Amino acid sequence: MSSTSRPEAHLGQIRFSPPVILAPMAGVTNYPFRALCRRYGAGLFISEMITARPLVEGREKTLRLAAFGPGESPRSLQLYGVDPHYVGLAVQRLVTEAGVDHIDLNFGCPVRKVTRKGGGAAIPARPALLRAIIRAAVVHAGDIPITIKIRAGIDDTLMTFRQAGHIAEEEGCAGITLHARTAAQLYDGRAHWELIAELVESLSIPVFGNGDIWVADDAMRMVRETGCAGVAIGRGCLGRPWLFRDLSAVFEGKPTPPQPTFGEVADVMVEHARMLEDWFGGHQAMLAFRKHSGWYTRGFSKSAALRDQLMKIRRLDELEYALSLIDRDEPYPENSHLFRRGKRAGTQRVSLPHGFLDDLDDETPPQAAAECNISGG
Numbered sequence: 001m002s003s004t005s006r007p008e009a010h011l012g013q014i015r016f017s018p019p020v021i022l023a024p025m026a027g028v029t030n031y032p033f034r035a036l037c038r039r040y041g042a043g044l045f046i047s048e049m050i051t052a053r054p055l056v057e058g059r060e061k062t063l064r065l066a067a068f069g070p071g072e073s074p075r076s077l078q079l080y081g082v083d084p085h086y087v088g089l090a091v092q093r094l095v096t097e098a099g100v101d102h103i104d105l106n107f108g109c110p111v112r113k114v115t116r117k118g119g120g121a122a123i124p125a126r127p128a129l130l131r132a133i134i135r136a137a138v139v140h141a142g143d144i145p146i147t148i149k150i151r152a153g154i155d156d157t158l159m160t161f162r163q164a165g166h167i168a169e170e171e172g173c174a175g176i177t178l179h180a181r182t183a184a185q186l187y188d189g190r191a192h193w194e195l196i197a198e199l200v201e202s203l204s205i206p207v208f209g210n211g212d213i214w215v216a217d218d219a220m221r222m223v224r225e226t227g228c229a230g231v232a233i234g235r236g237c238l239g240r241p242w243l244f245r246d247l248s249a250v251f252e253g254k255p256t257p258p259q260p261t262f263g264e265v266a267d268v269m270v271e272h273a274r275m276l277e278d279w280f281g282g283h284q285a286m287l288a289f290r291k292h293s294g295w296y297t298r299g300f301s302k303s304a305a306l307r308d309q310l311m312k313i314r315r316l317d318e319l320e321y322a323l324s325l326i327d328r329d330e331p332y333p334e335n336s337h338l339f340r341r342g343k344r345a346g347t348q349r350v351s352l353p354h355g356f357l358d359d360l361d362d363e364t365p366p367q368a369a370a371e372c373n374i375s376g377g
Contacts, residue, residue, distance in 0.1 A: 007251055009044075009206060009230040011174040012145030014074050014102055016044045018251035019230025020219070020244065021177070021208055022237065023149075024049050024078040024104070027288065031069040032275035036268075037237065041244035044076055049106055051371045052081030052090035066098055069279075074101035078149070080109070081133065082119045083365035088136035095144050102174075105137055105148045107164070110183035111372070116351035119370030121151045121183035124160035125352070128361045131167045138172040145174035149210070149232075152195050154350050155184035158357075165199050165207075175206040177232045183350045187235070197226040208232050216246035216256050239295025240336075241268065262300050263328025269296050273319055286314050293319075299333030300326075 009019035020043035022029060027048070034045040047068070054062040068075050077100050081087035087105070094100045107130065109120030124130050137146045148168050153159035161178055168176050178199055180191040191211025200207045206229035209222045219231045237243045246256045260268070272292060276285035293310035297303040306322065313319050353366070 009208075011044070011102060011147060011206065013143070014044070014145060016074075017042055018248050019208075019223075020044070020247050020251070021230065021232040022046060022244075023177075023210060023232045023234040024106075025234060025238075027291070028238070030065075030276075030279065030288075031067065031072065032272065032279050033241070034072070035069055036272055036275065037241045037244050040242050041248035043244060043247070044074065044102070046076045046078050046102075046104055049078040049080050052079055052086040053083065053368060053371050055079075055090045055093060056086050066094070068098070075099060076102040076104070078104040078106050079137070080106040080120075080371065082123065082129075082370045083368075084132040084136035084363075085365075087133050088140045091137045091140040091144075091146075095141060100144060102145050102147070103137065103141060104177070105134065105146065108149045108151045108179055108183075110151065110186055110348070110350070112348060112351050114370060114372050115154075115183060116353065117370035117372075118353045118356055118366030119372070121154065121350075122352055122356065122366075124150055124164040125154055125158060125357060126360055126362065127163050127167060128363045129365065130164060131171060132363045134168060134171045134173060147173055147175040147177065149177040149179065151179050151181060151183050152192060153182045154352070155182050161195060161199060162202065165203050169203050169205050173205060175208060175229070176203070177208040177210050179210040179232075181211055183348075185347055188347050193222055193226050196222070196228050200227045200229075206230070210234065216243065216250040219247055220250050239292060239298060241272075259332035261328060261332065262326050262330040265296055265300075265332070266323040266326060266328065269293065269323060270316070270320055273316055277316055282316070283314060286316070286319070289313075289319070299336035300330060 006017050007019055008015050008017035022037055022045040024046040029048050038045055048065050050062050050065045066077060079090055081090060091103060094103060107123050114120035115122040150161055150164050152161045165176055178196050180193055180195045196209040208230045209226055209228040210232040213219050213231055213233055214236045222231055249256055273289045276289055290311050294307050297306055309322050
């Protein structure tokens, strides 16, 4: 790729370069984190997932999760719902009242208490229900692009991504993101990028790949191996928002910039915490930042003791003092990206409701309990 090229991706009227999406993560991709990542590089930054039914019912907590920052554009949000009626009304409200520019529907959550009620990654196993939900969203969205995020399937014996992709295309979705693992894999083992390539080959809408992108070169390798329109970044950017700077560089054919020193990481940590404080208020901000502090410091010398201290901070000045004692010149750990971030390892046997697969043409929505607000996929 030449140094002058600037590849871009498009979802309806939205165009972004580089073709990189910040995947929504619960408790992480709030406005402060999105703004921080955006500062390092362009792309599409999706907000935390919200659920359709509580939004329609006007629950205050859900409304707060849907908040965007001043001047944030494009306004991209992930929506989860199991009932076409509520999904349609939620999309209508987001378009007319929240001014969203893009809505991504989550059909990838593998969490047991969600799938056993027929929600999350279980929905694509019922193609008629999946089609009804997508259709309701697209109809109420008007010109606003709708995309979906899915997993490869329930397990190796029940792969759903092929049919889900065709349904998305037929119902007017602007794109699709495939996390190339099954729900049974959770976040364990390798992502099967060859499934992304298969979906690219079979669809005309843009396909974005997700899974096992830890450094910028991984993204380029995924694009070259699969032909996908771009990549979606989740766990790889936890504690490493500058990954978007690296991605911008490699997509332009430029060398990856040097990784930050411990002192530079500390400066980003303080900035991130201050942004959270401005957005949420002091105590809530520090509670929200604690998990980030673990991700930021992973791999540095004596960081275990530092993390113990950081997990107890209650005020910004306490964070600043703790970080004033580090060796600011310590180089970034060479293999820090290999340390597990976010979700735990392990596989599972996916639970589905009794008789869930007996009638695949059944559009009956699962019970409301399937709408647990657990982001994932």
